[in-house]
Amino acid sequence: xxxxxxxxxxxxxxxxxxxxxxxxxxxxxxxxxxxxxxxxxxxxxxxxxxxxxxxxxxxxxxxxxxxxxxxxxxxxxxxxxxxxxxxxxxxxxxxxxxxxxxxxxxxxxxxxxxxxxxxxxxxxxxxxxxxxxxxxxxx
Amino acid sequence: xxxxxxxxxxxxxxxxxxxxxxxxxxxxxxxxxxxxxxxxxxxxxxxxxxxxxxxxxxxxxxxxxxxxxxxxxxxxxxxxxxxxxxxxxxxxxxxxxxxxxxxxxxxxxxxxxxxxxxxxxxxxxxxxxxxxxxxxxxxxxxxxxx
Numbered sequence: 001x002x003x004x005x006x007x008x009x010x011x012x013x014x015x016x017x018x019x020x021x022x023x024x025x026x027x028x029x030x031x032x033x034x035x036x037x038x039x040x041x042x043x044x045x046x047x048x049x050x051x052x053x054x055x056x057x058x059x060x061x062x063x064x065x066x067x068x069x070x071x072x073x074x075x076x077x078x079x080x081x082x083x084x085x086x087x088x089x090x091x092x093x094x095x096x097x098x099x100x101x102x103x104x105x106x107x108x109x110x111x112x113x114x115x116x117x118x119x120x121x122x123x124x125x126x127x128x129x130x131x132x133x134x135x136x137x138x139x
Numbered sequence: 140x141x142x143x144x145x146x147x148x149x150x151x152x153x154x155x156x157x158x159x160x161x162x163x164x165x166x167x168x169x170x171x172x173x174x175x176x177x178x179x180x181x182x183x184x185x186x187x188x189x190x191x192x193x194x195x196x197x198x199x200x201x202x203x204x205x206x207x208x209x210x211x212x213x214x215x216x217x218x219x220x221x222x223x224x225x226x227x228x229x230x231x232x233x234x235x236x237x238x239x240x241x242x243x244x245x246x247x248x249x250x251x252x253x254x255x256x257x258x259x260x261x262x263x264x265x266x267x268x269x270x271x272x273x274x275x276x277x278x279x280x281x282x283x284x285x
Contacts, residue, residue, distance in 0.1 A: 080221060095254045
């Protein structure tokens, strides 16, 4: 497994974790009206997604582990293209969902927009990493 | 000039024209509170059709026998431009969010139909960024005919 693959697995885990935390916080805001107070989220995030990846990506797990080459860059570019188109699909799906929920003449609270954009960003990261891993599996 | 470059020029012109039209219609509807003149709208529509026709003609037909076909380098340039456009989507979404929050406050409300307009406006700006990224790369690495 090279750096790109390891990075993709870590990014996938990070995006899923952050999406889960975003849903948890949004659920807390909508049910209790305030941001949930959990002191364990930030330290867990730091340990799992900064310390462990730093060690795994910097240190080779075997002497046969390859460095990054032209093929890896090509795979990343293809994944970015897939992710780019998925962002548009997600943004238009978000507008469609808002139209279904509030009606065409309805009004959307502005604090919904950052939640929508962050969710779209995280889902597009998940799609990006899955596209990278699928291409490595196929090749 | 190859197909990718010609396509990028037409994309750029089309997106600039669309943004300009959006701006004029938006200003007349919300600024002056008057529906735009029908003749003006027909003229803009005619320019769009002319541009679309010219795009199809020039992209399909070679202007000289030396005009190269699309190759691996063109694909690479297009992929790099997609990455630039991808980054610009997030920057524009961030700017749109911040400016809306500053204008109306976090507890403010906006009409649902305006979300579709914001999305389409961002789409056209991103199309412009993509075209500029393609043209800049050709500008840096030759004229697309070597």
